[in-house]
Amino acid sequence: MKLPVPAGLSCLLLLVTTGALPAADVTFTVRDARGGPVADAVVSLHPLGPAPAPAVPGEAVIAQEDKEYDPYVTPVLVGTKVRFPNRDSIQHHIYSVSRPKRFEKPLYGGGAEESVVFDQPGVVVLGCNIHDWMIAYVVVLPTPHFAKTDATGRARLAGPGAGRYRLEIWHPRLAKTETRELELSAAGHAPVAVELNLRPDRRIRRAPENRTGGY
Numbered sequence: 387m388k389l390p391v392p393a394g395l396s397c398l399l400l401l402v403t404t405g406a407l408p409a410a411d412v413t414f415t416v417r418d419a420r421g422g423p424v425a426d427a428v429v430s431l432h433p434l435g436p437a438p439a440p441a442v443p444g445e446a447v448i449a450q451e452d453k454e455y456d457p458y459v460t461p462v463l464v465g466t467k468v469r470f471p472n473r474d475s476i477q478h479h480i481y482s483v484s485r486p487k488r489f490e491k492p493l494y495g496g497g498a499e500e501s502v503v504f505d506q507p508g509v510v511v512l513g514c515n516i517h518d519w520m521i522a523y524v525v526v527l528p529t530p531h532f533a534k535t536d537a538t539g540r541a542r543l544a545g546p547g548a549g550r551y552r553l554e555i556w557h558p559r560l561a562k563t564e565t566r567e568l569e570l571s572a573a574g575h576a577p578v579a580v581e582l583n584l585r586p587d588r589r590i591r592r593a594p595e596n597r598t599g600g601y
């Protein structure tokens with residue numbers, strides 16, 4: 387090799403020889419048809435080979451703050467408990483009519499918290515009975531290998547290890563989840579570039595702030 391060996395590579399070689407090679411990360415760049423960055427896209431890897439040991443679901447938080455849900459999109463592993471703290475001084479009323487999880491958390495006030503366990507895979511849309519513009523998505527996945535793109539359209543997924551995977555890409559403005567196959571080597575994968583044909587943004591904008599009512 388003519389080039390000097392980077393410090394990271396020699397470290398990698400050491401790990402190979404000890405058999406403790408960590409799974410390499412996979413990076414994604416998601417753009418729309420005009421080349422603009424796409425935030426809030428969920429990328430997930432589903433093994434096509436033997437099923438790995440089941441992962442243990444953790445917890446996630448979707449706050450109600452300043453009369454919005456935060457975050458807008460939350461990918462979780464099946465079985466994850468999502469907490470819904472109300473950080474406003476007013477009441478909200480969370481509901482979902484989505485098939486994977488129909489539920490309702492009637493009016494509860496600031497400082498209070500409810501929670502829901504999402505036990506079926508699929509996309510769950512959250513609304514608020516009081517504030518029409520409040521919307522959030524819980525993307526419930528049967529795999530722990532997922533990531534969400536940031537404002538620059540980038541996501542980094544902690545590598546699940548070598549093997550063949552189905553890559554799924556979901557976004558609120560996609561008509562249908564996109565899929566493709568991805569073969570990961572022990573060294574990971576070259577950065578994956580994805581272009582999405584998104585539907586127009588029909589998100590309801592929040593009501594003006596000059597209302598004098600109690601909401």
Ligand SMILES: [Cu+2]
Nearest residue numbers: 478514516517
């Ligand atoms: Cu609300």
